[in-house]
Amino acid sequence: MEHFIVSARKYRPQNFVDVVGQQAITNTLDNAIKNNHLAQALLFTGPRGVGKTSCARILAKKINQQNAELSEDEDFAFNIFELDAASNNSVDDIRSLTDQVRIPPQTGQYKIYIIDEVHMLSASAFNAFLKTLEEPPAHAIFILATTEKHKIIPTILSRCQIFDFKRIGVLDAKNYLKIICEKEGITAEDDALHIIAQKADGAMRDALSIFDRVVSFSGKNLTRQAVTENLNVLDYDTYFNMTDLLLNNKIPEVLNAFNTVLAKGFEGHHFINGLASHFRDLLVAKDKITIELLEVGDAAKKKYLTQSIKASIPFLMQAIHKANDCDLNYRASKNKRLLVELTLMQIASITFDGEKKKPANYIIPATFFQALSPAPKKIIKIVQKKVAPLETQKLSEQKPKLEKPVLKSAQRRTSSLSLKSIHQKKVVKKSVVEENFDNHPKDSFTEKQLQDLWISYITFLQQKGERSIASIFATDVPKLEPNFKVSFSVPNKLMEEQFRKGRPKLLNFLRKKLNNYGIDIFVKLNETIEKKFAYTPLEKFNKMKEVNPLLEKLRQTFELDL
Template structure:
């Protein structure tokens, strides 16, 4: 079995051209070697896995490569000495190093000392190293490497030429992974490599380690699904679907989608921060001048451009603010799930225009999803398209229209609209129009409709009333569930007579609206009252005695026999 070499070692850069994402530094070092302007002490600093040690080794080899007669690629051939400051951080280690520095190289021109993790040296070791670093022998060059420059004392920093290595860009890392895939005969989706590059967070060594891990999981065919599953990262589709639900004000579906995210083991803060980044990318995608800031693959970029047309600026800006605020409060919250859910509720209510918003933290009322939910049990007797009513079916409807209960209610409305106000005149006009429609409906269509269509029209009329400010009648609509009966009769049950009288006033407009929405002018609305009689309780001894006597008449005989008091 052939020994496996990890990609981070197998593809470690061997020359400056192979270093990824550090062109400015490699060009500077290359020119310094050519022009003989190389400093006696250099400090390479930057994040992990960006090429500091690799550049130090390449530089050490290039310094002696031209003057060395040996072609063997070994450290002693080029007078390279590496010291790990994490395990050799004492004063004695530095003194031993300074003693070796005095000895000139046997071959070549320079002795190069690479001290990795130099910030781990103790204070005494730094002080012992100062004089040698400031005035080294002509044949000695020091290359220091560290990830934490702030831990190095200023007297050391002032004696070094500092090179700040930057994080590897996502596109640079992805392109380098493509090169490795070609060399290893691996087929990979562009989005899969992009996710790996993003997960690496600017470290090329981390990107190669993740690449090896994913290849071990999925073989020689890297797909986006395999990468997201193995790395346990949220796929782009999660955020795209969530944004669609938020734009459509579908709060129940939003909460269920977030529950699915938690069920997969993801942290709530990871989700909400990713959602904020998704909104930011949508904002960037809305302008052609800023599309270049999207660090995503071509396939995902098309989805961003498509969804950006649906999301308005008035939605994205508050959404980013709310998601970012939730991210900041997440760690200090005692109920973190509720915090994220409230944030999602507020974001889902941004584009909701059915009610008048009074604050930036407005949330759609719960009654919108509960009282107006479709009643599936009543859908069975609804006529199907194959059972469309013929002319004989329509005749009973014509006879039932001028029934006695309907006309007195309309006349009562007429009597109540006697005041000389605009609202009263409007009610009179609406009542007159309804009477005319009741009398001349023979030529109007009577298209069959279902309980779900009725619920949808009922819901739309509720929001229309809310927008007009008629909240009293709107609240009554929520109190009664409309049920579709025979011959297109809609039955509404209300808890008391007062609500019935109020709804009778708005019944003409309601009837006209429902008819237009379902395209059926044979509809009637019947309002029932199902008042609950309050149960009477017995409190006094006499009331309790009478109550017991009603249940068992023998109690009275027992009282009289023994001469008992109540």
């Protein structure tokens, strides 16, 4: 069995050309060697896995090769001394190093000392190293490498030429993985390599380690599905599907989709951060100038362009704001799942046009998504109990000001003999003509479906705070007549007038929900149901006395007046 060598070692850069994503630094170092302009103390700093130690080794080998008459295969390894400061961080270790520095090289021009993880040196070790670093022998060059520059004392920093290594870009890492796939005879989807590069988070060594792991899992054929399954990451499709549901106000499906994400073992914090990033990418995809900021594969970029057309900029801005608030409050929340679910419901309600003025944290009422009880009459009684009786009382006690329903355009009183009144009458006659729905659908429906939606609309009005009109719609049960005509009875003229004012919105709601634009509602005045509610204190007491006769004895005992 052949010994396996991990890709991070097998494909470690041997020349500056092989170093990924650090062209500015490698070009600087290469030119410094050619022009004999190299400092005697260099500090390589940056995140892990970006090529600091590799560049230090390449530089150490190149320094002596430049002035040597030997072949380029000679690496002058005996002139390169590598010290791990994590395990050799004492004063004695540094003193031993300074003693070696005094001895010139046997061959070659320079002795190179690479001190890795230099920030791990103790304070006394740093102080012991200062003098040697400030005035090194002509044949000594020090290359220090660290991931935490802020832990190095300023006196050391001031004596070094500092090179800041950057994180390796996703596209650079992906392209390097493509080269490795070609060398290893592996076929890989572009999105699969892109996910590996993203998961590495700017570290090439991590990208190669992940690559080895995925190859062990799926063999010589890397697919996006296999990579996401092995790395347990949420792929683009999860966020694309979730965004479609949010744009279509499908709150029940949104909650089910989030539950599926949690069932896969992902945290809500990870999901909401990914969703915010997805909204950011959709915002970026809206402009041709910023589309280059999308660090995704070609297939995913097409999906982003398609979905960005559906999502408006106001929606994306509000959604990002809500997702960001959820991210900030996540750690402090005791019920983290509920916090994310509320955020998703608020985002799904952004594009809902059921109300003109919505509060900042508006959520679509649940009555729009769940079926109601099959007994409409019973529910009407329950709704009637919830409706404030005082509002109904005020309506019944008031005298009707108008005998006929009045349109908004004709609500101002004018003299019947003025020219203005004649003009207004003409306008009213024109506005009475309703829209023609002959070419619209007219699906059949049952009386029960009608009554269920009627109760749903009453509940919706109550949640909006329009309890007065809700109480009027709850005074009777609508009945379905032939030719999709709906009849409804009210006890007095004032309620009839108020019903007619609320009729257009109710009619529009029923037509859309039942997909029948032939529906019409006729209101009837039926004074026999006028005493359905108890309006005066005496009527209320009599109603209560019917339920509990002992109330009359209580009134007489304490000589109470009504």
